[in-house]
Amino acid sequence: MDSDERRQRRAFIRAHHPDAGGDTADFIAGLARFDRPVAKRAGTEQPRVYVVPHRPWPVGVVTAVMRRIRRARHSRVR
Numbered sequence: 001m002d003s004d005e006r007r008q009r010r011a012f013i014r015a016h017h018p019d020a021g022g023d024t025a026d027f028i029a030g031l032a033r034f035d036r037p038v039a040k041r042a043g044t045e046q047p048r049v050y051v052v053p054h055r056p057w058p059v060g061v062v063t064a065v066m067r068r069i070r071r072a073r074h075s076r077v078r
Helices: 003-016 024-042 057-073
Strands: none
Touching: 003 024
8 A cells, every 4th residue: 555545544534433423334335445455456355444343341341350460470570
């Protein structure tokens, strides 16, 4: 992806991102338009953007606790 394509993609994201008040369906369709030529050049049909489903709050709490435990065990500072 050259710098002009990257600049256009970033401008689209800033203008249409759902967190900035844009429509989610239009945002996903727009990103697919930008990513389709790049995927064809790379020889893959996989999109560059993935929609991550929302997890229930207990899963988020357990994940946060496990990350904190792992980080505490492997601390570099003693």
